[in-house]
Amino acid sequence: MYDLIIRNARLSDGSLSDVALQAGKIAAVGAVTGPAAREWDLAGRYWLSAGWIDSHVHCYPKSPIYHDEADRIGVDTGVTTVIDAGSTGADDVDDFWQLTRDCTTRVYALLNIARSGILTQNELGDMARIDGPALKAALQRRPDFIVGLKARISSSVVEQNGIKPLERAKALQKENGDLPLMVHIGNNPPNLDEIANLLTSGDIITHCYNGKPNRILTPEGQLRASVSRAIQRGVRLDVGHGTASFNFEVARVAIAQGILPQTISSDIYCRNRINGPVHSLAHVMSKFLHVGMTLPQVIDCVTVHAADGLKLKGKGRLEVGCDADLTIFDLQQQPCVFTDSDGHTLAGETQLIPLAAMVGGQGFLTDEGKKRNDFSL
Incomplete structure (x- = not known):
């Protein structure tokens, strides 16, 4: 039995995937079947990466x-x-x-x-x-x-x-x-x-x-x-x-x-x-x-x-056997202004908004995630 299955997560290429976690590791990626102690459906609305x-x-x-x-x-x-x-x-x-x-x-x-x-x-x-x-x-x-x-x-x-x-x-x-x-x-x-x-x-x-x-x-x-x-x-x-x-x-x-x-x-x-x-x-x-x-x-x-x-083993990939370290985020579309180190500004319309971090399969809401009424672990 898996500890957690995250369903319908949107990956950076736009595709949808399930990710199963067990004992602090990624246990399955793709269309995951089988029982789990807990399931969490992102419904294609939220993005997930390593x-x-x-x-x-x-x-x-x-x-x-x-x-x-x-x-x-x-x-x-x-x-x-x-x-x-x-x-x-x-x-x-x-x-x-x-x-x-x-x-x-x-x-x-x-x-x-x-x-x-x-x-x-x-x-x-x-x-x-x-x-x-x-x-x-x-x-x-x-x-x-x-x-x-x-x-x-x-x-x-x-x-x-x-x-x-x-x-x-x-x-x-x-x-x-x-x-x-x-x-x-x-x-x-x-x-x-x-x-x-x-x-x-x-x-x-x-x-x-x-x-x-x-x-x-x-x-x-x-x-x-x-x-x-x-x-x-x-x-x-x-x-x-x-x-x-x-x-x-x-x-x-x-x-x-x-x-x-x-x-x-x-x-x-x-x-x-x-x-x-x-x-x-x-x-x-x-x-x-x-x-x-x-x-x-x-x-x-x-x-x-x-x-x-930096030769960090088990990090950086959504692959079976890697550490269950994940970031869940949203792409917010609204006008915004960015500033570089020299004081120049750049108008934009897209911001990455991190909502949760998972370290070894344990989830933590981010500062932004805690503010959202439509998101929870």
Whole structure:
């Protein structure tokens, strides 16, 4: 007997499907037959996908600069898995891990190559903070929590060290099993060409559509040759919207040329959640419906592509045997206005509204779901 059968769920391609859950796993997908302890009929009205994964957040509550609560940006907003992108380094990652044990949202970490994490904005201004033995020990202590490395390679972070921190990051990556390496890009120096030339298959460029001079597009609107070569080598593009790292026009021009992100992430923390322009992963996803991406493409960026990029087993797919992590959402059609990180606005008419998150088969109404009189678990 199944624990739950969700019937007539609308998938991102518009088709209808049943999904059966048992013992925290997806047990059947399609036209499901057989008994269940409980059935829930979405009647084709509501949409369902594998649980949304936000692959770039900041949710270490003790971080002095970028912090938030995992469940506040996770299940409360339809996101079942979050990956903190470098808030902690080797010094604090154990404390972060301990705090996440009480979270409903699944939490993972990209370990900052600076052992201090982001205590200050210039954590890579002192090369002594890149402590190889401490990083290796942290990876050995928390192999199921740390899913990759994070290096913030922009002028305010590296100061006079230029490209040296990234060169060190690549060496540490190679020494520790070639974990995914997420590289933050922003103002130069170092120049983006220097950064891109060092990256290899599986590395992730985050803030890929920022509007700063050191961006992926040339002044003529073409993809930089160095970035093109990196993508051909298997380097991945991540949105990492954030407070200062997403520009509508850069995204629109790039996407029109087929330069799509592998992952759509929010770079969310308390201030850009409350004051904008991020607000939530769903809000960021909605923006991409208005700059040239389809709903299936957007959903893939927060499910299968996110899981593959960070090697998250059992996540991101509506397949038998995968974790019963699901997101149920609505598509709301009404006029709305979106804002990018540079203050530009974009009028739209479609918004993704998450209504519920299921983690290991356990359901939770989102903030929006709790407001709806026509929806319940």
